Amino acid sequence: MGSRQPENTRSFTLAAHGGAGKTTLAEAMLFCNGQVSRMGKTEAGNTVSDFTSEEQKRQISIGASLLTMERAGKTLFALDAPGFADFTGEMSAAIRVTDATLILVSAVGGVEVQTGRAWEYASENASPVVFYISKMDRENADFGKVLSDVKEQFSPNALPVFLPIGAEASFKGVVDVLRGKAYIYAADGSFTEGEAPADMAEAAASAKEILVEAAVEMDDALMERYLEGEAVSDADLARVLRAAIAKRRVMPVLMGSAAMNVGVHQLLDFIVDYFPSPLDRGPVKAEKDGAPVEVVPDVSAPFSALCFKVMVDPYVGKLSFIRVHSGTLSSEGNNIYNIKKGEDERVSTFKLMTGKDGKDVKEIIAGDIVAIPKLQSTKVGHTLAVKGGASYLFPHIEFPLPVYSVAVVAKTRADEDKLGNAISKTLEEDRSLTFEKNPETHDNVLSGMGDLHIDIVLAKMKERYGVDLDVKTPQVPYRETIKKTSEAQGKHKKQSGGHGQYGDVSIRYTPLERGAGFEFVDKIVGGAIPKNYIPAVEKGLHEYMGKGPLAGFPVVDFKAELFFGSYHDVDSSEMSFKLATRLSFRKGVMDASPALLEPVMNVEVIVPEPCMGDVMGDFSGRRGRIIGTEARGRLQVVKGQVPLAEMFRYAIILRSMTSGQGSFSMSPSHYEEVPADIAKKVIAAHKREEEEE
Numbered sequence: 001m002g003s004r005q006p007e008n009t010r011s012f013t014l015a016a017h018g019g020a021g022k023t024t025l026a027e028a029m030l031f032c033n034g035q036v037s038r039m040g041k042t043e044a045g046n047t048v049s050d051f052t053s054e055e056q057k058r059q060i061s062i063g064a065s066l067l068t069m070e071r072a073g074k075t076l077f078a079l080d081a082p083g084f085a086d087f088t089g090e091m092s093a094a095i096r097v098t099d100a101t102l103i104l105v106s107a108v109g110g111v112e113v114q115t116g117r118a119w120e121y122a123s124e125n126a127s128p129v130v131f132y133i134s135k136m137d138r139e140n141a142d143f144g145k146v147l148s149d150v151k152e153q154f155s156p157n158a159l160p161v162f163l164p165i166g167a168e169a170s171f172k173g174v175v176d177v178l179r180g181k182a183y184i185y186a187a188d189g190s191f192t193e194g195e196a197p198a199d200m201a202e203a204a205a206s207a208k209e210i211l212v213e214a215a216v217e218m219d220d221a222l223m224e225r226y227l228e229g230e231a232v233s234d235a236d237l238a239r240v241l242r243a244a245i246a247k248r249r250v251m252p253v254l255m256g257s258a259a260m261n262v263g264v265h266q267l268l269d270f271i272v273d274y275f276p277s278p279l280d281r282g283p284v285k286a287e288k289d290g291a292p293v294e295v296v297p298d299v300s301a302p303f304s305a306l307c308f309k310v311m312v313d314p315y316v317g318k319l320s321f322i323r324v325h326s327g328t329l330s331s332e333g334n335n336i337y338n339i340k341k342g343e344d345e346r347v348s349t350f351k352l353m354t355g356k357d358g359k360d361v362k363e364i365i366a367g368d369i370v371a372i373p374k375l376q377s378t379k380v381g382h383t384l385a386v387k388g389g390a391s392y393l394f395p396h397i398e399f400p401l402p403v404y405s406v407a408v409v410a411k412t413r414a415d416e417d418k419l420g421n422a423i424s425k426t427l428e429e430d431r432s433l434t435f436e437k438n439p440e441t442h443d444n445v446l447s448g449m450g451d452l453h454i455d456i457v458l459a460k461m462k463e464r465y466g467v468d469l470d471v472k473t474p475q476v477p478y479r480e481t482i483k484k485t486s487e488a489q490g491k492h493k494k495q496s497g498g499h500g501q502y503g504d505v506s507i508r509y510t511p512l513e514r515g516a517g518f519e520f521v522d523k524i525v526g527g528a529i530p531k532n533y534i535p536a537v538e539k540g541l542h543e544y545m546g547k548g549p550l551a552g553f554p555v556v557d558f559k560a561e562l563f564f565g566s567y568h569d570v571d572s573s574e575m576s577f578k579l580a581t582r583l584s585f586r587k588g589v590m591d592a593s594p595a596l597l598e599p600v601m602n603v604e605v606i607v608p609e610p611c612m613g614d615v616m617g618d619f620s621g622r623r624g625r626i627i628g629t630e631a632r633g634r635l636q637v638v639k640g641q642v643p644l645a646e647m648f649r650y651a652i653i654l655r656s657m658t659s660g661q662g663s664f665s666m667s668p669s670h671y672e673e674v675p676a677d678i679a680k681k682v683i684a685a686h687k688r689e690e691e692e693e
């Protein structure tokens with residue numbers, strides 16, 4: 001590789017709705033490029049991209065796979081991202097670190113929900129977009145319809161560069177509008193170059209004219225000459241078209257059939273000729289001491305890179321995937337410095353990855369996307385440099401917040417012992433996953449993007465780390481409180497034989513406002529209880545508060561005033577006073593009209609306008625209330641508050657209610673009293689549990 005230059009690098013993300021054909025297209029590219037001798041199929045579980053056992057079993061992509069290709073003196077880095085909504089984080093991270101986004105749209109299915117997400121992520125990252133209409137060989141493939149949908153829903157800048165020859169079963173080639181040539185494929189996958197079929201010549205010429213018109217706008221002098229009627233040379237056109245693509249002024253529309261391997265050579269050539277290089281893409285934003293800086297993709301600048309993915313292979317170990325943004329780095333005698341952590345990391349080699357296989361390379365340069373084995377402290381989103389070199393940080397990579405939670409329970413003691421290690425390794429790889437022990441309910445709560453995501457995580461933990469887990473709905477962290485004032489005496493007395501026990505307290509319990517917590521007041525006068533026993537009363541209250549008398553949940557928002565009591569010179573002790581406090585507390589709370597409180601969440605749902613009615617109606621079915629709605633781009637935001645108890649399966653319900661178009665996020669708001677009929681059930685369930693124990 002030696003003298004590689006960023007101008008010879010092309011990186012792109014394959015992004016689309018689930019099943020649009022990304023992995024098949026990636027496989028066809030490798031095949032055309034001579035890197036695999038037989039094309040694998042998703043359904044046969046033998047593609048280069050989908051190499052994990054869960055991907056093969058489920059016949060979908062789960063993680064973004066990196067494929068490296070050499071073609072016509074260029075290095076191509078393709079990230080094949082998953083399309084299923086549960087793995088959107090993999091797609092957004094891939095788009096962030098590549099120089100272009102190849103958005104696939106099925107010629108049969110057309111624009112779908114995740115096509116929209118791919119478009120949005122590309123737009124947020126100002127990523128140049130090329131559309132690829134896939135599956136042209138399939139029955140009902142309709143290039144014209146999909147093209148007009150793409151234009152209408154995404155951008156009028158979507159302009160065809162290839163035109164299909166035939167369709168469905170008779171789809172056999174493409175006309176490359178720029179070259180004015182036709183490429184006709186034979187059954188054995190070979191193709192011949194020729195003139196465009198006579199009935200397509202006019203369409204091809206007019207498509208080219210539209211491209212020329214759009215592209216010359218990138219160069220004022222050229223545009224002037226063009227408007228005066230001068231022809232634009234091929235070299236000039238190539239130059240301005242490249243610029244127009246890099247600036248999202250033209251979004252080429254290509255097409256083909258990956259499964260039949262028609263048009264893939266032409267796609268690869270187009271990538272080589274027209275996709276933006278890191279130099280075309282220009283500087284990326286970073287931050288130094290709170291001030292913005294621009295990082296230029298210059299090979300002689302200080303080295304800097306961003307880690308965007310971590311993969312833990314039980315055999316090979318950890319691989320950290322990085323995008324190099326500036327400089328050159330050799331693996332010989334160099335450490336990498338993790339700026340975020342302030343730690344040096346040993347580097348033995350860099351790997352050019354294709355699926356699970358890596359090819360060692362000694363030097364990496366700006367624009368490269370490679371893996372580094374066995375980095376210790378580097379996590380997704382960290383900026384890497386060389387000690388004493390670059391000192392800025394790239395913005396963190398944002399992942400969607402988890403929206404679906406389950407409580408996991410180890411099946412056996414052995415599973416429990418292995419859980420910690422398995423979870424921490426899994427979390428490292430999967431940034432859309434969180435794990436938390438709820439301090440109130442003691443549930444081990446695993447949260448992710450949906451039920452498929454959680455299913456896959458559990459299957460992976462079982463296969464890789466041998467941890468078997470059961471799942472259940474997490475417990476709601478209910479709380480208890482009181483609504484009235486009460487006074488209760490607690491007297492603990494045991495004076496038969498041996499050393500006796502004696503404690504006697506009278507405590508007044510008063511409700512406090514929501515969120516106030518607990519307050520203890522010592523109102524003892526005249527030594528009714530000696531000073532040294534009073535801390536025991538307070539300590540006792542703190543302890544018993546943790547498990548309320550109503551249903552065993554923490555008691556909150558009340559004041560306890562110790563106002564009277566009595567003691568015995570010999571038999572009183574701290575323990576006796578604690579036990580007396582317990583008697584008073586249980587009676588006092590039950591006499592003060594106790595109530596159950598539940599957490600209420602702030603919920604924000606983002607949906608297309610037509611789904612708003614359903615979403616709002618569903619809110620009231622969940623005991624929720626709407627706070628307001630507002631428009632956000634082409635979508636609507638519904639804001640409201642809903643009890644947590646009603647939200648556990650919401651990710652799944654929202655998906656089906658909106659055909660996958662809705663998304664939501666939530667955060668804790670406050671505690672509120674549980675309606676009586678529901679409280680009764682919760683209390684009864686708790687009693688049953690206690691009896692079982």
Ligand SMILES: Nc1nc2c(ncn2[C@@H]2O[C@H](COP(=O)(O)OP(=O)(O)OP(=O)(O)O)[C@@H](O)[C@H]2O)c(=O)[nH]1
Nearest residue numbers: 018019020021022023024042060061083135258259
């Ligand atoms: N007929 C036909 N089928 C195709 C073509 N491309 C993909 N398929 C089929 O479509 C299905 C999905 O293909 P994949 O390549 O796995 O789709 P994907 O976009 O990678 O899917 P995810 O990664 O799960 O989002 C498979 O059954 C493929 O065989 C094509 O060009 N023609």
Ligand SMILES: [Mg+2]
Nearest residue numbers: 022023060061
């Ligand atoms: Mg795939």
